[in-house]
Amino acid sequence: MTKPRYVMDFERPLVELESKVTELRRLAVAGQPDLAAEIEGLAAEIEALRIETYQRLAPWDRVQIARHPERPKTQHYLEAIFTDVVELHGDRLYGDDEAMFAGLATLRGRRVAVLGHRKGTTTKENVRRHFGSPHPEGFRKAMRVMRLAEKFGLPLVTFLDTAGAYPGMEAEERGQGWAIAESLSLLSGLRVPVVAVGIGEGGSGGALAIGFGDKLIMLENAYYSVISPEACASILYRDSAQAESASSCLKMTAADLVGLGIVDEVLPEPLGGAHRAPAEVFESVGTAVSRALDSLSGTLTDELVQRRYERLRVIGEFCTLD
Amino acid sequence: MSTIADWFSARETKRYTRLNEQQMAQPIDVDVPDGVWMKCDGCKRTIYEGELVESQRVCKSCGHHFDLTAPQRIELLVDEGSFAETDANVGPCDPLGFVAAKSYETQLLAAADRSDLPEAIVTGQARIEGRRVVLGAMDFRFIGASMGSVVGEKVTRAFELATAQGMPIVLVVASGGARMQEGMLSLMQMAKTSAAARRHLDAGLPYVSVLTNPTYGGVTASFPVLADVILAEPGARVGFTGPRIIEQTIHQKLPKGFQTSEFLLEHGMVDEVVSRGDLKARIALVLDYLTAASALDSTPAAATRHERAEGGEAL
Numbered sequence: 001m002t003k004p005r006y007v008m009d010f011e012r013p014l015v016e017l018e019s020k021v022t023e024l025r026r027l028a029v030a031g032q033p034d035l036a037a038e039i040e041g042l043a044a045e046i047e048a049l050r051i052e053t054y055q056r057l058a059p060w061d062r063v064q065i066a067r068h069p070e071r072p073k074t075q076h077y078l079e080a081i082f083t084d085v086v087e088l089h090g091d092r093l094y095g096d097d098e099a100m101f102a103g104l105a106t107l108r109g110r111r112v113a114v115l116g117h118r119k120g121t122t123t124k125e126n127v128r129r130h131f132g133s134p135h136p137e138g139f140r141k142a143m144r145v146m147r148l149a150e151k152f153g154l155p156l157v158t159f160l161d162t163a164g165a166y167p168g169m170e171a172e173e174r175g176q177g178w179a180i181a182e183s184l185s186l187l188s189g190l191r192v193p194v195v196a197v198g199i200g201e202g203g204s205g206g207a208l209a210i211g212f213g214d215k216l217i218m219l220e221n222a223y224y225s226v227i228s229p230e231a232c233a234s235i236l237y238r239d240s241a242q243a244e245s246a247s248s249c250l251k252m253t254a255a256d257l258v259g260l261g262i263v264d265e266v267l268p269e270p271l272g273g274a275h276r277a278p279a280e281v282f283e284s285v286g287t288a289v290s291r292a293l294d295s296l297s298g299t300l301t302d303e304l305v306q307r308r309y310e311r312l313r314v315i316g317e318f319c320t321l322d
Numbered sequence: 323m324s325t326i327a328d329w330f331s332a333r334e335t336k337r338y339t340r341l342n343e344q345q346m347a348q349p350i351d352v353d354v355p356d357g358v359w360m361k362c363d364g365c366k367r368t369i370y371e372g373e374l375v376e377s378q379r380v381c382k383s384c385g386h387h388f389d390l391t392a393p394q395r396i397e398l399l400v401d402e403g404s405f406a407e408t409d410a411n412v413g414p415c416d417p418l419g420f421v422a423a424k425s426y427e428t429q430l431l432a433a434a435d436r437s438d439l440p441e442a443i444v445t446g447q448a449r450i451e452g453r454r455v456v457l458g459a460m461d462f463r464f465i466g467a468s469m470g471s472v473v474g475e476k477v478t479r480a481f482e483l484a485t486a487q488g489m490p491i492v493l494v495v496a497s498g499g500a501r502m503q504e505g506m507l508s509l510m511q512m513a514k515t516s517a518a519a520r521r522h523l524d525a526g527l528p529y530v531s532v533l534t535n536p537t538y539g540g541v542t543a544s545f546p547v548l549a550d551v552i553l554a555e556p557g558a559r560v561g562f563t564g565p566r567i568i569e570q571t572i573h574q575k576l577p578k579g580f581q582t583s584e585f586l587l588e589h590g591m592v593d594e595v596v597s598r599g600d601l602k603a604r605i606a607l608v609l610d611y612l613t614a615a616s617a618l619d620s621t622p623a624a625a626t627r628h629e630r631a632e633g634g635e636a637l
Contacts, residue, residue, distance in 0.1 A: 165543075165562065165563075167562075167563035167567050167568055167571050168563075168568060168571055168572055169568055169572055169576065169580070171562070171563070172561050172562060172563065172568070172580070172581060173589050174589070175547075175589070175590075175591050176543070176561075176562040176563065177542030177543040177547055177561070177562035178543075178547045178591055180512075180543035180544075180562070181512075181516055181542075181543050181544050181545070181546075181547045181548050182547075182548065184512060184513050184516035184517070184543075184544060185516045185517070185519065185520040185548055186520075187513075188513060188516060188517035188520055189517070189520050189521075189524070204500075204509060204540065205500075205509070205512060205539075205540050205543040205562070208509055208510075208512060208513060209543075212510070212513050224506060224509075225505065225506065225509070226500045226501075226502050226504075226505055226506055226508050226509040226540070227500070227502045231567075232422075232502050233422075235502070236422035236423055236424075236502070237422055237423050238423070242422075245422070246422065249418065249420050249421065249422055249505075250418075250502070250505045250506075251418050251505045251506065252505065252506065256505075257506055260417075260505075260506060260507060262506050262507075262510060308517075309517055309521070312510065312513050312514040312517050313478070313514060313517075315471075315507060315510040315511070315514060316470075316471030316472075316474050316475050316507055316510070316511060316514070317415055317417035317471050317504075317507060318412050318413060318414060318415060318471045318472045318475055319412075319413045319414070319415045320411050320412070320413070321410075321411040321412070321413040321440055322411070
């Protein structure tokens with residue numbers, strides 16, 4: 001397991017205990033063999049605590065994991081599970097939004113088009129990528145590549161990892177709402193198979209713009225929500241510190257969304273989150289996406305589009321009044 | 323009239339005020355039905371409720387458009403007696419058991435009580451200057467006209483009805499955004515309504531939307547902005563992200579007029595800003611253009627065909 005540099009609040013007791021044992025081990029090696037018994041005792045304690053910490057994660061804990069700075073991002077999936085990647089830049093209207101990846105790639109021998117929100121790994125990169133929050137040109141680039149995929153019969157794979165569409169003045173001037181709506185419309189009727197994968201944050205309309213299709217797969221600790229728990233708390237409780245309660249109310253975890261009939265498949269993560277053992281996660285995502293594309297290939301296009309409409313059509317709960 | 327002057331100074335902080343019994347006993351104006359006064363948000367002038375009813379709730383001094391309820395909007399747009407409501411029996415439930423400071427259930431009951439409506443949209447079939455349409459109007463009094471399962475379902479059904487009947491659809495929009503109390507079920511209504519809009523448009527049928535004050539968030543980013551022709555009422559505030567959040571992000575004040583209908587027109591996002599008094603006639607005219615091809619194909623060959631048909635020749 002990789003030792004994370006960034007420690008989340010809920011795992012702090014565990015990480016402190018772990019570093020204590022590491023320190024004791026170092027001393028033991030340095031010639032204090034009488035520590036062996038203590039180390040053994042602590043190791044057992046760590047195992048128990050590790051399971052207690054990670055096996056019953058609260059929604060708020062999962063939000064922390066989904067936002068973990070070392071969590072694998074779209075570009076890591078591209079490197080790990082795709083080959084021969086050709087990135088396609090620009091929306092042909094305004095610019096190239098680095099918060100959105102768009103391109104062509106090969107997944108285990110199958111040629112596909114890929115879209116994905118793209119957070120940075122360093123602060124400098126994040127500033128350039130607006131922390132993975134696209135402007136309208138990002139969504140318009142995505143749409144350009146959707147049309148390209150449709151024209152050439154390439155299935156579409158999308159990776160969701162954004163806090164939301166960029167909330168800025170220029171984004172509004174260039175029609176943020178318009179760009180997202182057009183993307184929803186285009187995606188809803190796209191005449192190729194679409195598989196969406198929630199790998200981290202699924203923030204509102206900015207995620208949804210590339211975030212539904214014929215299959216929706218989510219990593220165990222990814223979230224997908226109508227609003228960030230902080231914003232929800234500040235509106236409904238008038239206190240953003242209530243984000244933890246809001247994250248439970250919103251039913252935004254992968255497991256909750258299977259229950260609501262929105263998510264098809266949840267992929268388990270290594271104990272502690274995807275960043276603890278990224279290779280395992282890449283393998284499982286690669287396999288799940290391939291399997292989803294296998295299951296969709298051979299479906300007649302009209303039927304594919306009709307079924308996608310019906311998947312959306314049944315979402316929602318209401319009652320019949322007298 | 324000294325009583326009026328006294329009353330003015332007494333009502334400083336209130337937007338709505340009822341006259342006291344003594345004042346009620348001496349009618350100020352026989353045309354004011356129940357003595358309700360309002361302050362104009364635009365010019366701060368005090369206006370009689372009765373004057374607003376006459377002017378379709380537009381301030382006669384500054385042209386400020388007051389918000390309309392869904393029933394008021396429908397009355398404004400349709401030919402008298404032509405509106406037949408559809409899906410009136412689709413009502414909300416609380417799918418997530420959502421409880422924050424207040425429970426969602428309590429909010430739903432309060433909203434129904436306040437608006438006398440079961441949800442935030444009214445849909446139906448109607449005639450607009452004789453033209454048959456499917457019409458929907460949203461009502462901001464109902465939890466900020468946010469879109470949850472019911473609004474999403476009724477909008478989708480309205481599109482499906484219009485598509486099936488080969489009719490134009492007109493949707494008058496106002497909304498605070500997605501209804502967060504229904505979580506992802508409400509976010510997915512954005513995709514569902516956009517998909518239904520696309521099917522209607524793909525069928526070659528007209529769709530006109532009217533953006534009114536205010537339209538924000540997930541609703542802006544879905545069906546309203548996919549219309550063939552997008553109209554907006556003057557001064558309506560329309561955007562994706564709310565101004566307060568943007569100011570927090572960019573750490574500066576937003577310019578005056580940001581996210582108004584006029585701002586959207588300037589940035590190429592809406593087709594026309596239309597005053598409330600002209601709205602009905604404008605929608606009717608636009609619909610005439612959008613339905614021209616089906617009634618009378620505008621290509622020369624079709625025109626010839628049409629003339630022959632008119633002349634009784636066999637096609």
